[in-house]
Amino acid sequence: MYTDYINPYAAGKGENTLLKEEKRMEKQLWDSFSPRETFEIGKQIGEQAMRGEVYTLIGDLGVGKTVFTQGVAAGLGIKESVNSPTFTIVQVYEEGRLPFYHFDVYRIGDVEEMEEIGYMDCFYGEGICLIEWANLIEEILPENYKEIRIQKDLEKGFDYRKIELEMISR
Ligand SMILES: Nc1ncnc2c1ncn2[C@@H]1O[C@H](COP(=O)(O)OP(=O)(O)OP(=O)(O)O)[C@@H](O)[C@H]1O
Numbered sequence: 001m002y003t004d005y006i007n008p009y010a011a012g013k014g015e016n017t018l019l020k021e022e023k024r025m026e027k028q029l030w031d032s033f034s035p036r037e038t039f040e041i042g043k044q045i046g047e048q049a050m051r052g053e054v055y056t057l058i059g060d061l062g063v064g065k066t067v068f069t070q071g072v073a074a075g076l077g078i079k080e081s082v083n084s085p086t087f088t089i090v091q092v093y094e095e096g097r098l099p100f101y102h103f104d105v106y107r108i109g110d111v112e113e114m115e116e117i118g119y120m121d122c123f124y125g126e127g128i129c130l131i132e133w134a135n136l137i138e139e140i141l142p143e144n145y146k147e148i149r150i151q152k153d154l155e156k157g158f159d160y161r162k163i164e165l166e167m168i169s170r
């Protein structure tokens with residue numbers, strides 16, 4: 001399922017000029033019934049992603065954040081395999097149509113660690129950022145970003161995932 005949303009960059013050149021009413025339309029919702037479908041949804045996002053965008057990925061352990069990320073990378077034209085960076089907080093991929101910064105901040109102790117790795121250059125840079133477990137570093141997220149939430153619903157099957165995308169301006 002794919003619903004239209006308003007692009008704040010096109011609508012207000014990055015300024016928060018949207019009305020509350022309009023904001024509610026800036027949501028997309030997908031149903032995924034397999035890892036493959038989650039990958040394909042991520043791939044669509046990667047194909048449409050624009051320079052400088054930040055995506056946050058929120059969801060429980062093992063829900064499919066990395067599967068989704070692999071789709072985004074494929075959509076950007078990245079061929080090398082993308083996995084969760086276990087001992088590094090960020091992994092940079094340069095071979096796609098835009099630089100891709102894949103963060104997994106699950107093991108972060110303090111947001112100061114983000115300073116040490118120079119996150120600002122990624123968040124406010126020329127590429128696409130995607131941050132797994134972004135809720136752990138909420139205080140340093142930029143003013144505008146796209147939040148993706150992945151949730152299970154066992155009533156709809158073991159492999160079902162609800163995937164929501166919402167534009168956040170704060
Ligand atoms: N619809 C689905 N979408 C995504 N993954 C699914 C789905 N159904 C089953 N899975 C399985 O769920 C697991 C998701 O693993 P993945 O590493 O992507 O999760 P994660 O959210 O990144 O976990 P972590 O929090 O440990 O980083 C995989 O084993 C995948 O095969």
Ligand SMILES: [Mg+2]
Pocket residue numbers: 065066084104132
């Ligand atoms: Mg992961």
